[in-house]
Amino acid sequence: MQNYELMVIFTPVLSEEEYKSAQKKFTSFLTENGGKAVHENAWGLKSLAYPIQKKTTGLYWVLEYEAPSDFNEKLNIQLLRDESVLRHMFTALDKYAVEYNAKKRSGVSSRTEKAEV
Template sequence: MPLYEHVFIARQDLSNAQAEGLIEHFGTVLADNGGSLVDSEYWGVKTMAYKINKNRKGHYSFLRSDAPATAIQEMERLMRLHDDVMRVLTIKVDEHAEGPSVQMQKRDERDDRRRERR
């Protein structure tokens, strides 16, 4: 099955538990449609570059999935209809990266990686 990565932004007035509950909800949607949630990360509340629906901040979440296209389409459709979700980005990838995403790595680890590449 194809591999996908998703980032979505939820409203800032949600609690952390509610924002993490959205991850579980959309993971269930994938499972019901023949896919699976490989990994998920809750990035926390971050300031956005510009206002979206009068919000300056939002709860950022990152999902890695292994699902057929129909499951992804259904999940995106439900995300766009959900009142708490402000933005959704989905990309198809060849393979999932090992370990945590760049957002979750400590600054020191990112600097070490840059030095190794040189």
């Protein structure tokens, strides 16, 4: 099992319910294929750096997960088929990135660690 992070930009025309159901669809697809969601974070509506399909904003969603290495191809196909997805990006996380994300979620930053030492 490898650690990954997925960032998805959904189209901004989705309602709140459609946005949440799209997130649920991909997390359930993950668990059905032997993966495990570690943490998910819905950033909400943000401006895009450049227009995509004539849209200047998008609904951002970040998912940190553990999955077998062949799972990303299956998920990539599902993301490409979904018309509500503007862009997506996978990132493989090493042990240091996983540790950093866990510390960040728990509220421990590197500044507080240095202050305690």
